[in-house]
Amino acid sequence: MMPNLQIRWPGNRPFAFTVIDDTDWATVQNVKPVYDLLADLGFRTTKTVWMFQSENGINPGETCEDAEYRSWVVALQNRGFEIALHNAAAGTSDRVRSLRALDGFRDLFGNDTAIHCNHTGCLENLYWGDTRLSGWRRGVYRSLTRGVRTEISRGHVAGDPLFWGDACRERVRYVRNFVFDQLNTLKMCPEMPYYDPAKPYVNLWFASADAGNLATFLRNFTYAAIDRLVSERGLCIVYSHFGGGFAPGGHLDREFANRMTYIAGKGGWFAPVSTVLDHLRGEAGADERIIAPAALASLESRWLQNRTKVEVAKKVRRALRPRK
Numbered sequence: 001m002m003p004n005l006q007i008r009w010p011g012n013r014p015f016a017f018t019v020i021d022d023t024d025w026a027t028v029q030n031v032k033p034v035y036d037l038l039a040d041l042g043f044r045t046t047k048t049v050w051m052f053q054s055e056n057g058i059n060p061g062e063t064c065e066d067a068e069y070r071s072w073v074v075a076l077q078n079r080g081f082e083i084a085l086h087n088a089a090a091g092t093s094d095r096v097r098s099l100r101a102l103d104g105f106r107d108l109f110g111n112d113t114a115i116h117c118n119h120t121g122c123l124e125n126l127y128w129g130d131t132r133l134s135g136w137r138r139g140v141y142r143s144l145t146r147g148v149r150t151e152i153s154r155g156h157v158a159g160d161p162l163f164w165g166d167a168c169r170e171r172v173r174y175v176r177n178f179v180f181d182q183l184n185t186l187k188m189c190p191e192m193p194y195y196d197p198a199k200p201y202v203n204l205w206f207a208s209a210d211a212g213n214l215a216t217f218l219r220n221f222t223y224a225a226i227d228r229l230v231s232e233r234g235l236c237i238v239y240s241h242f243g244g245g246f247a248p249g250g251h252l253d254r255e256f257a258n259r260m261t262y263i264a265g266k267g268g269w270f271a272p273v274s275t276v277l278d279h280l281r282g283e284a285g286a287d288e289r290i291i292a293p294a295a296l297a298s299l300e301s302r303w304l305q306n307r308t309k310v311e312v313a314k315k316v317r318r319a320l321r322p323r324k
């Protein structure tokens, strides 16, 4: 499979930009202002949802069980945004609830979710925790994350009560994996969307660029970094949690709005994540998207390096923070 380095964007646009927004903390109050801004600026991105409320979930927010939230999300889809699943609920779901979520999603939105994103702490995640990696890199990851809560993911373990990998393979096209602090996602992962034969229940994987909360967005999405993305004619798939401080209390962060306005002014191709990934597949003209073992090893190493760099920088920032 040839990597997508020289891709052409529809309408001869200079670059492509989209967002996969994990629904952690999201409520109509704290994300509607973000989506109103995106819509006004011409962005059409992807928002994930939870179908069900649950107990013991990490970073809970509103779900499709809330009438007001549900109708707002449906209206968002009608404006051209893509809706996708972030697991069935914020807490762990067994097979029965995962399948009910897929069906409920189809009933509500009229189509299967094209995308699934694993949510932190859900034990029915697919190939999560150290199973994200292969070979010696798995051991490195384990030692890097020592002391941190370890997640044992079982969604891909056939026969387990949490197994739903078969349904994912049948109904879901794309699953998000590695996240980098660089904006040009295609440069970090030129093979995407790719198939990893060691992970047969996921059809195709994609990567993204870290804007997990407002502070991370402001740190990574500088004006210089945005200019670089455009000059590289790249693709940025932002990984975000818009519930994570972008419009706290319903008040849109001014600097976030400034930077999004700047990106919109660059005239890129602004389409939802699955539309962009479908385009990448089409350009390659190949049904087979198998990643070569060397390319996968290199991608995993790049991610480990990037993650280590980010963790060290975080420690330095913490050490330099003035003490009260």
Ligand SMILES: [Zn+2]
Pocket: 022, 023, 024, 086, 118, 119, 120
């Ligand atoms: Zn999440």
